[in-house]
Amino acid sequence: MSRFSEVKDLVSGLEADFEKFYEKENQAAGTRVRKGMQDLKNLAQDIRKEVQDMKNAG
Template identity: 75%
Template sequence: MSRFTEVKDLVASLEEDFEKFYEKGNKAAGTRVRNGMQEIKNLAQDIRKEITEIKNSSK
């Protein structure tokens, strides 16, 4: 479950930058959001691989 917590924490850490970008038009915040979203994507892919390995090893 610690991986899930990592995803939640990462999303929560981006909340302020989302607001700055969408509500105030801060372009630097948009860049930080894009980088954070890439991290989320990579983390999600790692979690998917881990789940597949665990599933396949229990057969």
């Protein structure tokens, strides 16, 4: 479950930047949102691979 916690922490950490970008049109916050979403994508891919490996091993 720690992997799920990583996902939740990453998403919740981006909340302030989402608000700054969409509500206040802060461009730097948009850059941070894009980076955070890329990190989320990479984390999700790692988790998918881990789940697939565990499934195939078991």
